[in-house]
Amino acid sequence: MKPNTPSFPSADHDHASCVAQALKNAETYCQQQGLRLTKLRHQVLELIWANHQPVGAYELLEQLTQEGRKAAPPTVYRALDFLMENGLAHRISSLNAYVGCSHAGYDHTAQFLICEVCGQVAELDDARIGSVISKDAKQLGFSVAQWSLEITGICDQCKQASQDE
Amino acid sequence: MKPNTPSFPSADHDHASCVAQALKNAETYCQQQGLRLTKLRHQVLELIWANHQPVGAYELLEQLTQEGRKAAPPTVYRALDFLMENGLAHRISSLNAYVGCSHAGYDHTAQFLICEVCGQVAELDDARIGSVISKDAKQLGFSVAQWSLEITGICDQCKQASQDE
């Protein structure tokens, strides 16, 4: 599975098929890896993608409940833990929120562009960053386990929208 | 003010003078900028440095109280807000914790190496990372406001200590 070209979802993109694609990828990946993508986990992953922007655990909880599932905080957090452990979702810690991973199964760590106007997120996958980090770490004798980069700002669409006013 | 060479504080470094130096820098900087480094803010900054590793807001609260100050959560959070707005401290959002900034007044954003064994943190200041980010952002038409990079792993000292066992 190759990484997508990073981009913010355009306002008129095909939401439904893009969610469906992500779920399909996840299903395939879990099957290959012998991971149990249970109904609950599948449901949570679907909600994450359907929101199509970082979504809080308690929002997910509410949405789960609305779909008729009996759920409490641990229900959601455990599903999120599974998804994150297996690279199907990421936590954006500056927002206390979660997003679907655009390239599950593909080796990488998290790099996000976060638009502070529309709240949407694009996931980058720039190898140069990892390479710089490796060099810096090596110099200090530091062994890197994982890392995350969260970039806040304004996306192109929102910039143009504000110019049209 | 130039950035320090990034490093983890060695076990036997001169704690007291290193805290004193950081406070002195902050005092000078605030005076120059006409910022009010009040007693409370000074006290919080001192505690942050004295801990010498990421420290939670409620830990700071407890330490403040032990020092005889009447304090509630907003007391601490407001002081932290001031310190962060003015580049004297950073929040490490993956830890919900705060650290003193090693190069206050020097233009930069936050880059941390976090040792998951000893809990200590080194602040990097690698211009190459910012430059890569700028390029990526430009390609997507994204305007960067700020960013943070949090790298987790094991520092040199802890690695060597574990080998000595």
Add this chain to the structure above:
DNA sequence: CCGCAATATGTTACAATATAACATAACGAC
């Protein structure tokens, strides 16, 4: 020096996020 406006702090209450601990249910290898 006084009084006023702006800024900072105190205080109470509560919101938002996350986890512990233990019970029950579902799964899957044998």
Add this chain to the structure above:
DNA sequence: GTCGTTATGTTATATTGTAACATATTGCGG
């Protein structure tokens, strides 16, 4: 089918962070 393992349900609570309003302190113009 049985049994050990893994997943989910359930209750309670811990941790982190803010809202809103009262009081105190600061610095400045007069």
